[in-house]
Amino acid sequence: MSSKENLKAAFTGESMANRTYLAFAKKADAEGYNQIAKLFRAAAAAETVHAHNHLQRMGGIGTTMDNLKEAINGETYEFETMYPEFIEEAKKEGDNRALWSFEVANKVEKIHARLYEKALEEIGKNEEVDYYVCSVCGHTHEGEPEGNCPICGAPPSKYNKID
Amino acid sequence: MSSKENLKAAFTGESMANRTYLAFAKKADAEGYNQIAKLFRAAAAAETVHAHNHLQRMGGIGTTMDNLKEAINGETYEFETMYPEFIEEAKKEGDNRALWSFEVANKVEKIHARLYEKALEEIGKNEEVDYYVCSVCGHTHEGEPEGNCPICGAPPSKYNKID
Ligand SMILES: [Fe+2]
Ligand SMILES: [Fe+2]
Ligand SMILES: [Fe+2]
Ligand SMILES: [Fe+2]
Ligand SMILES: [Fe+2]
Ligand SMILES: [Fe+2]
Numbered sequence: 596m597s598s599k600e601n602l603k604a605a606f607t608g609e610s611m612a613n614r615t616y617l618a619f620a621k622k623a624d625a626e627g628y629n630q631i632a633k634l635f636r637a638a639a640a641a642e643t644v645h646a647h648n649h650l651q652r653m654g655g656i657g658t659t660m661d662n663l664k665e666a667i668n669g670e671t672y673e674f675e676t677m678y679p680e681f682i683e684e685a686k687k688e689g690d691n692r693a694l695w696s697f698e699v700a701n702k703v704e705k706i707h708a709r710l711y712e713k714a715l716e717e718i719g720k721n722e723e724v725d726y727y728v729c730s731v732c733g734h735t736h737e738g739e740p741e742g743n744c745p746i747c748g749a750p751p752s753k754y755n756k757i758d
Numbered sequence: 759m760s761s762k763e764n765l766k767a768a769f770t771g772e773s774m775a776n777r778t779y780l781a782f783a784k785k786a787d788a789e790g791y792n793q794i795a796k797l798f799r800a801a802a803a804a805e806t807v808h809a810h811n812h813l814q815r816m817g818g819i820g821t822t823m824d825n826l827k828e829a830i831n832g833e834t835y836e837f838e839t840m841y842p843e844f845i846e847e848a849k850k851e852g853d854n855r856a857l858w859s860f861e862v863a864n865k866v867e868k869i870h871a872r873l874y875e876k877a878l879e880e881i882g883k884n885e886e887v888d889y890y891v892c893s894v895c896g897h898t899h900e901g902e903p904e905g906n907c908p909i910c911g912a913p914p915s916k917y918n919k920i921d
């Protein structure tokens with residue numbers, strides 16, 4: 596493989612390692628291994644540096660206008676192609692736990708695509724608004740949520756405000 | 759593909775989307791699009807929820823003892839196989855920017871493997887220590903760093919303490 600392809604493969608590996616270590620840190624905290632949790636978070640932070648170094652060198656970061664278009668393409672692929680296929684297969688297998696995970700993500704990606712499209716249309720004069728993210732399903736809401744999550748039914752206390 | 763494989767593919771996609779959106783958020787802030795930066799951070803937080811939902815459902819989170827072994831295996835693959843191959847190719851191509859990114863990561867993964875091995879040996883009686891991560895190369899240091907980063911040469915001000 597060329598170095599360009601290798602940068603992409605390394606970016607993928609570093610991205611997955613970061614997410615995995617964060618999940619392992621939560622588990623270690625839950626099991627009372629707070630020092631090991633801290634180590635997992637430290638390594639996760641290091642993998643962020645590696646992932647972003649590789650991404651930058653593979654030309655993966657453009658102008659914000661380019662980046663919004665790229666994000667819209669990625670979200671659209673997920674809710675038009677990837678998740679519908681995964682949902683169909685999970686239904687066929689009767690795998691309800693996988694099905695739930697795919698279905699909520701699929702709904703949220705549609706919302707992401709819309710929010711990114713709006714941001715692109717209004718670029719330079721974007722309205723100031725806070726976002727709240729449901730910690731159960733990832734639902735991304737403009738402004739303070741008033742009721743339960745419309746996607747997973749979680750109560751408002753499950754939302755986190757994004758700074 | 760089976761739902762088990764689909765969960766893994768979706769975990770990969772969500773992990774990469776999260777890392778990419780965080781990089782896009784930094785770029786948007788640098789370009790003065792603070793509202794768009796906030797949207798990228800919100801979507802990144804949502805992709806974290808999706809990645810962890812998928813990871814949990816694919817059985818990717820074990821006990822902390824299992825998780826440490828898994829982390830050691832991943833780091834060892836990276837510094838014994840993946841990065842050495844990528845480094846060789848980057849040298850052949852004379853791609854010095856990719857080479858730097860691979861070389862510093864490779865050195866840091868060796869350190870991660872050692873830290874995880876120590877944590878596993880001492881599990882249940884781990885010494886309390888703070889970790890500091892170099893924001894340039896990801897070097898992961900036990901205790902407060904006293905001089906420049908031994909891997910990339912960055913000054914101590916480039917280290918972030920991990921909480
Ligand atoms: Fe890494
Ligand atoms: Fe999304
Ligand atoms: Fe939700
Ligand atoms: Fe997602
Ligand atoms: Fe590592
Ligand atoms: Fe460094």
